[in-house]
Amino acid sequence: MPELAEVFWFSRRWAAGVGATVVAVTAPASRVYRHESPEAVARALTGRRLLACEARGKRAAFRFSGDVWLGIHLGMTGRLFVESERARFFPFASEGEAARAPDPKHDRLRLTLSDGTVAVYHDPRMFGEVRVSVGEPDWWAQAGPDPADARWPEAAVAAHRVWRGKSPVKAVLLRQDLFPGVGNWMADEALFHAGVRPGRAACALTAAERAAVIAAVRAVCREALATVGRGGEPPADWLFHRRWRDGGRCPRTGVPLVRETVGGRTSCWSPAVQR
DNA sequence: TCCTATGTTGTATG
């Protein structure tokens, strides 16, 4: 599930343990340790005090005493929570989902802290990854501001040469160097609000359409951050609520939504609203 | 059984 707002929200779940010390690390070997050995992660973190939990784009960073950093990318199915919250960590859970606790067999990293908090990284498909370093890592220092941030370089993004290429605009929105944190559903959501079909070639957009797309990305990011995990849900008239279901209908016009693969990803759009 | 899945990367293709 993790895109910008969810990653931010997940990273804050671990804030319950800020100030406490890591007394035990459970890190069973798995694909998420393809950059670091589980032993190295356990060695680096044991005895360290958790100081801060942060997120940039789709990456979460945890800072520990001794200037030790833990980086987690949540991939496709990664989630973060503390053990006591295990049963209700679904950000947009329907009734049925809320009651179903994730299987502990997919816990990839567990940090037991001195105050009793157990911080869990859970990831069935293991597309996520874990990194540790001493000192601020490059992947963190070089991460630019996300589209919800006032410092997001909107003018530079609008002028980027990618808009002269013929990649589908959907593929452009998924570029993390330009739109950090935007993933499949947020890209579709922004295109819906901008009135542009995901398969349109980037170079075929008018200047006004490009501006509308960029403004929509910013608006979707801000609204998602304001609602996800804060007791709210994305607005009822968003595509978000209908895009996963067969037979989903356009929230604005009621016409059937279209689903097709664009840029290698399943995309959902309303033919009545998007041109 | 077959298909799909909120992500990224390395490789293939033109």
Next chain:
DNA sequence: ACATACAACATAGG
């Protein structure tokens, strides 16, 4: 060289 397309990763659920 360049831009774009796509398979691969691994698992669960419909």
